[in-house]
Amino acid sequence: xxxxxxxxxxxxxxxxxxxxxxxxxxxxxxxxxxxxxxxxxxxxxxxxxxxxxxxxxxxxxxxxxxxxxxxxxxxxxxxxxxxxxxxxxxxxxxxxxxxxxxxxxxxxxxxxxxxxxxxxxxxxxxxxxxxxxxxxxxxxxxxxxxxxxxxxxxxxxxxxxxxxxxxxxxxxxxxxxxxxxxxxxxxxxxxxxxxxxxxxxxxxxxxxxxxxxxx
Amino acid sequence: xxxxxxxxxxxxxxxxxxxxxxxxxxxxxxxxxxxxxxxxxxxxxxxxxxxxxxxxxxxxxxxxxxxxxxxxxxxxxxxxxxxxxxxxxxxxxxxxxxxxxxxxxxxxxxxxxxxxxxxxxxxxxxxxxxxxxxxxxxxxxxxxxxxxxxxxxxxxxxxxxxxxxxxxxxxxxxxxxxxxxxxxxxxxxxxxxxxxxxxxxxxxxxxxxxxxxxxxxxxxxxxxxxxxxxxxxxxxxxxxxxxxxxxxxxxxxxxxxxxxxxxxxxxxxxxxxxxxxxxxxxxxxxxxxxxxxxxxxxxxxxxxxxxxxxxxxxxxxxxxxxxxxxxxxxxxxxxxxxx
Amino acid sequence: xxxxxxxxxxxxxxxxxxxxxxxxxxxxxxxxxxxxxxxxxxxxxxxxxxxxxxxxxxxxxxxxxxxxxxxxxxxxxxxxxxxxxxxxxxxxxxxxxxxxxxxxxxxxxxxxxxxxxxxxxxxxxxxxxxxxxxxxxxxxxxxxxxxxxxxxxxxxxxxxxxxxxxxxxxxxxxxxxxxxxxxxxxxxxxxxxxxxxxxxxxxxxxxxxxxxxxxx
Numbered sequence: 110x111x112x113x114x115x116x117x118x119x120x121x122x123x124x125x126x127x128x129x130x131x132x133x134x135x136x137x138x139x140x141x142x143x144x145x146x147x148x149x150x151x152x153x154x155x156x157x158x159x160x161x162x163x164x165x166x167x168x169x170x171x172x173x174x175x176x177x178x179x180x181x182x183x184x185x186x187x188x189x190x191x192x193x194x195x196x197x198x199x200x201x202x203x204x205x206x207x208x209x210x211x212x213x214x215x216x217x218x219x220x221x222x223x224x225x226x227x228x229x230x231x232x233x234x235x236x237x238x239x240x241x242x243x244x245x246x247x248x249x250x251x252x253x254x255x256x257x258x259x260x261x262x263x264x265x266x267x268x269x270x271x272x273x274x275x276x277x278x279x280x281x282x283x284x285x286x287x288x289x290x291x292x293x294x295x296x297x298x299x300x301x302x303x304x305x306x307x308x309x310x311x312x313x314x315x316x317x318x319x320x321x322x323x324x
Numbered sequence: 325x326x327x328x329x330x331x332x333x334x335x336x337x338x339x340x341x342x343x344x345x346x347x348x349x350x351x352x353x354x355x356x357x358x359x360x361x362x363x364x365x366x367x368x369x370x371x372x373x374x375x376x377x378x379x380x381x382x383x384x385x386x387x388x389x390x391x392x393x394x395x396x397x398x399x400x401x402x403x404x405x406x407x408x409x410x411x412x413x414x415x416x417x418x419x420x421x422x423x424x425x426x427x428x429x430x431x432x433x434x435x436x437x438x439x440x441x442x443x444x445x446x447x448x449x450x451x452x453x454x455x456x457x458x459x460x461x462x463x464x465x466x467x468x469x470x471x472x473x474x475x476x477x478x479x480x481x482x483x484x485x486x487x488x489x490x491x492x493x494x495x496x497x498x499x500x501x502x503x504x505x506x507x508x509x510x511x512x513x514x515x516x517x518x519x520x521x522x523x524x525x526x527x528x529x530x531x532x533x534x535x536x537x538x539x540x541x542x543x544x545x546x547x548x549x550x551x552x553x554x555x556x557x558x559x560x561x562x563x564x565x566x567x568x569x570x571x572x573x574x575x576x577x578x579x580x581x582x583x584x585x586x587x588x589x590x591x592x593x594x595x596x597x598x599x600x601x602x603x604x605x606x607x608x609x610x611x612x613x614x615x616x617x618x619x620x621x622x623x624x625x626x627x628x629x630x631x632x633x634x635x636x637x638x639x640x641x642x643x644x645x646x647x648x649x650x651x652x653x654x655x656x657x658x659x660x661x662x663x
Numbered sequence: 664x665x666x667x668x669x670x671x672x673x674x675x676x677x678x679x680x681x682x683x684x685x686x687x688x689x690x691x692x693x694x695x696x697x698x699x700x701x702x703x704x705x706x707x708x709x710x711x712x713x714x715x716x717x718x719x720x721x722x723x724x725x726x727x728x729x730x731x732x733x734x735x736x737x738x739x740x741x742x743x744x745x746x747x748x749x750x751x752x753x754x755x756x757x758x759x760x761x762x763x764x765x766x767x768x769x770x771x772x773x774x775x776x777x778x779x780x781x782x783x784x785x786x787x788x789x790x791x792x793x794x795x796x797x798x799x800x801x802x803x804x805x806x807x808x809x810x811x812x813x814x815x816x817x818x819x820x821x822x823x824x825x826x827x828x829x830x831x832x833x834x835x836x837x838x839x840x841x842x843x844x845x846x847x848x849x850x851x852x853x854x855x856x857x858x859x860x861x862x863x864x865x866x867x868x869x870x871x872x873x874x875x876x877x878x879x
C-alpha cells in the first residue's frame with residue numbers, strides 16, 4: 110500500500126487537471142481549484158522542510174565538530190536571527206523600517222546579488238580559455254555570439270554607422286534573434302514539449318515510478 | 325583554487341589595509357565634501373580607451389608567444405571595463421528594437437483606467453536588469469492613469485515591487501498626483517504554487533490572494549473588489565528572471581485564459597521567449613539591461629538602465645577581445661605546431 | 664541609507680568578491696551568512712504569506728473578510744502539508760510520498776495539456792505561416808524570414824529524431840538543423856554574457872556610487 114496509494118493519488122490528480130482543461134465546469138473545475146489551493150500549501154511546506162532540514166544538518170555538524178563546523182554555527186545563528194525577527198514583527202514584517210526589511214536590504218540583497226555578479230568574471234575567463242573556433246559549427250556559434258553581443262549594445266551601431274541602417278549591427282542582431290534563433294529555440298521547445306507529454310502520460314498511468322524512490 | 329604563483333609575495337593584508345584606508349577616506353571625504361565626485365571627460369575617456377586597447381594588444385602578443393594571461397588578469401580587465409565607464413560622461417545613442425516598440429504599443433493602446441496586472445517574478449540578483457524596467461513601468465502607468473495590481477510568484481518579487489514603488493512615489497511629480505493605495509495601485513503579495521497560482525487565478529484571483537501584502541482583506545480594496553479573474557484584467561506586464569516566470573504565464577494564462585501579456589526578462593532567458601513573441605503569445609519583450617534602456621528611451625525617462633549601457637558596451641568589447649585573443653593564439657600556435 | 668547599513672552591505676559584497684583572488688575565511692563567513700539568511704528569509708515569507716495568509720486565514724478569516732463556502736477543503740491541503748514535513752523524521756518519512764505524489768500528478772496533468780497546446784500546437788501553427796502572407800501581401804523580408812524559420816524549425820526537429828540513423832538526405836537535413844542550433848546557442852551565449860555583466864555593473868555601481876559616493 111506504500112506505493113499503491115501514491116500511484117492512485119498521482120493518477121487521479123493528473124487526470125483531473127487534464128479533464129478540467131476541456132471541461133472547466135463543475136465538478137472538474139471545482140476539483141482543480143481545490144487541488145491548486147492544496148498545491149500552494151504543500152509547496153510552502155516543502156520549502157519549510159528544506160529550511161528545517163538545512164538546520165538539522167547544520168546542528169549535526171556543530172554537535173559532531175566535523176570540518177568547518179564554525180561556519181555551520183554562523184548559518185544557524187543567522188537563520189535564527191532573521192526567523193525570530195521576521196516572525197515577531199507580524200504581517201508587516203516587510204515594511205520599511207522593520208528589522209526584517211533591514212536584513213533584506215543590507216544583508217540578503219548584497220550577498221545574493223554579488224554571488225551572481227561574480228559569474229561575470231568566470232564567464233569572461235572561460236571564454237578566453239575555452240571558446241575556440243575549432244570547426245564550422247563552433248565558428249557559427251562564435252559569429253552568432255559576436256553579432257548579438259555587439260548588436261545589443263550601442264557601440265555596435267557606432268562601429269557600423271557607415272553602413273545602411275538595415276545592415277547595422279543592431280538590425281543584424283534583431284534579425285538573428287527573430288529568425289534563426291527563433292527557429293532553433295522552437296525546435297528545442299517542441300522537442301521538449303513532446304518528451305514532456307510522453308513522460309507525463311507515463312507518470313499518470315503509473316508506468317514511471319522513479320519519483321517514489323526505493324521501498 | 326590555485327595559489328598565486330608570484331615571484332615577489334606582497335603581503336596581502338597590507339594591500340587590503342591600504343584599500344580599506346582609501347575606502348574610508350573616500351567615504352568620509354565625499355560626505356564631508358572634501359572633493360567632488362569623479363567625472364572623466366571626453367578626452368580622459370578617450371585616453372582610458374586607448375590605454376585599455378593598448379594593454380589588450382600587449383596581452384595578444386604575450387598569448388601568441390605562449391604566455392596565456394592568468395585568470396586574475398582577465399578578472400582585472402573585466403573589473404576595469406565595467407567600473408571606469410561609470411565615471412565617464414560619454415553618451416550613446418540607444419536604438420529601439422521592434423520587440424520593445426511592440427510592447428510599448430501594447431501599453432499605449434490601453435485607455436486610462438485600465439487594470440494592469442504587474443507580476444514580479446525576480447529576486448535581488450536580477451535587479452540591475454529588471455528593476456529599471458519596473459520603475460519605468462510604474463512611472464508610465466501612473467502618468468497614464470493605469471491601475472496597477474502587483475503580485476509575485478517569487479517571494480522577493482512583491483518586495484522588489486515595493487522598492488520601485490517607494491522610489492517612484494517619493495518623486496515630486498508623483499507626490500502631486502496624490503496616488504492612493506488600494507485605489508490607484510495595490511500589492512497583493514506573494515503566493516507559492518508556481519503555475520498553479522496562475523491556474524487558480526484563472527477562476528478566482530481572490531481565492532489565491534485573500535488579502536494583500538499587508539493583510540488587508542481582498543474585498544476591502546476598491547481597485548480589486550470587482551476583479552474576479554483574468555477576464556477583468558486588461559493587460560499583464562510580467563518581469564521574470566527564471567522559473568516560475570514568463571513561460572508559465574504564457575502556458576497557463578495566455579493560451580488558456582486569453583490574457584494580453586507583455587514581458588521583461590533577464591538576458592539569460594530572453595532568447596527562449598522569442599518563439600512566443602513571434603507567435604504573438606507575448607506582445608513585445610524587453611531583454612536585459614539593453615531592453616531596460618530602450619524602454620526608458622521610448623517612454624522618455626532616462627535613468628540607470630541607460631546610464632549602465634556604456635559599461636555594458638565596454639564589457640562586451642573586452643569579452644570579445646579576449647575571445648579574439650584566445651582564438652588568434654590558438655590558430656597561431658596550431659600553425660606553428662603543424663610546421 | 665545609514666552609515667552602518669552601507670558598510671555592512673559593502674563589506675559583505677567585498678567578502679564575496681574576495682573569492683576571485685582566492686578562497687579565504689572572509690568569503691566563507693559571508694557564504695555561511697548568506698545560506699542562513701536565505702533559508703530564514705524563505706521560511707518567514709512562506710509562513711506569513713502562505714501558511715498564515717492563505718491556510719490559517721482561509722479557515723479563520725480576520726475581521727472584514729468572508730470565509731469561502733468550501734473553506735474546509737483547505738484542511739486536506741494542510742494535512743498533505745503536514746505529511747510533507749514528516750520527511751524530517753526517518754521512521755515515518757515514507758508518508759511524505761503522498762504529498763509528493765500529489766505534486767507530481769498535478770504537475771504532470773497540467774503540463775501535459777498546457778505544454779502541448781502552447782509549445783507544440785501554437786508553435787507549429789506559427790511556423791507554417793502562409794508563404795506569401797494571408798492576403799498575398801507579405802514583404803520580401805517576411806517571405807525570406809518565414810521560410811528560414813520553417814527550414815530551421817523543421818531541420819532542428821529532424822536533428823532531434825534519434826530513432827533513425829542520420830544518413831543520406833535525412834542526415835543532411837539534420838546537419839542543417841545543427842547549424843541553426845549553433846546560431847541559437849551563440850545567441851544564448853551572447854545574451855548570457857550581457858546578463859552576467861549587468862549583474863556586475865549593478866554591484867559595482869552600489870560600491871562606487873551608493874557606498875563611496877564617487878560617481879556623480
